[in-house]
Amino acid sequence: MKRRDAMQGIAIALLAPWLPVGRALAAGLGFAWGAVPTIAMVGAVDDLRQALVRDAVGFWNQTLGELRTGFRLGAVAWQQGSVPDDLIVALSESTLKGMKRSFPEQLGSIPGDVVALSDAHFISFSMHWSIGKGLVAIQSSLAYPLTLPNVARNVIAHELGHAIGLGHNSNPTMLMCGRPAACRPTEFQSATEHYFPLTDDEKALLLQLYPVDWRPQEMIRH
Numbered sequence: 001m002k003r004r005d006a007m008q009g010i011a012i013a014l015l016a017p018w019l020p021v022g023r024a025l026a027a028g029l030g031f032a033w034g035a036v037p038t039i040a041m042v043g044a045v046d047d048l049r050q051a052l053v054r055d056a057v058g059f060w061n062q063t064l065g066e067l068r069t070g071f072r073l074g075a076v077a078w079q080q081g082s083v084p085d086d087l088i089v090a091l092s093e094s095t096l097k098g099m100k101r102s103f104p105e106q107l108g109s110i111p112g113d114v115v116a117l118s119d120a121h122f123i124s125f126s127m128h129w130s131i132g133k134g135l136v137a138i139q140s141s142l143a144y145p146l147t148l149p150n151v152a153r154n155v156i157a158h159e160l161g162h163a164i165g166l167g168h169n170s171n172p173t174m175l176m177c178g179r180p181a182a183c184r185p186t187e188f189q190s191a192t193e194h195y196f197p198l199t200d201d202e203k204a205l206l207l208q209l210y211p212v213d214w215r216p217q218e219m220i221r222h
């Protein structure tokens with residue numbers, strides 16, 4: 001079955017501020033949003049991942065609120081669009097190899113930030129381009145390991161964490177654990193639905209990327 005949902009939004013990005021040397025800050029991906037990303041979902045209305053994306057956006061906005069930054073992810077809305085399966089698979093493989101790909105023109109027709117809920121066979125990933133475009137692709141929640149309880153919700157929250165600028169840590173009890181550490185999505189499995197936490201370093205990094213006085217800015221191109 002070819003069912004594909006995509007989520008897209010109008011968003012503006014700029015590169016992250018310089019990180020001071022000598023502080024044990026968490027790894028960042030080198031960018032921060034300069035405006036509130038507006039998120040639009042596209043695809044099958046019965047896809048379980050749509051509710052999980054909305055919930056994960058709520059998780060991040062609650063977290064950002066607790067940090068007292070002015071930055072938030074925007075409202076989630078429905079919008080038509082799609083990302084080809086072969087493109088998603090190719091970008092996922094590039095991400096696993098640590099390769100940065102140029103912005104694929106197939107995404108050009110979709111304004112703003114894109115989250116694709118795909119049924120293609122790939123490992124979920126997040127990409128960001130300095131032109132102010134992002135892509136988050138979530139693998140099927142109907143196939144292992146996202147069928148395990150509590151895994152899909154944390155995989156989606158993890159990828160949204162990349163989408164706002166967080167990198168990986170190596171602690172398997174934390175949300176942003178990932179390569180090169182050995183932690184994998186199966187470690188999110190739990191009989192109790194809950195989000196895995198952020199490290200103190202990641203919270204400090206988020207406040208550096210999105211200070212308390214953060215306000216939407218004009219787009220800065222690099």
Ligand SMILES: [Zn+2]
Binds near residue numbers: 158162168177178179
């Ligand atoms: Zn990751």
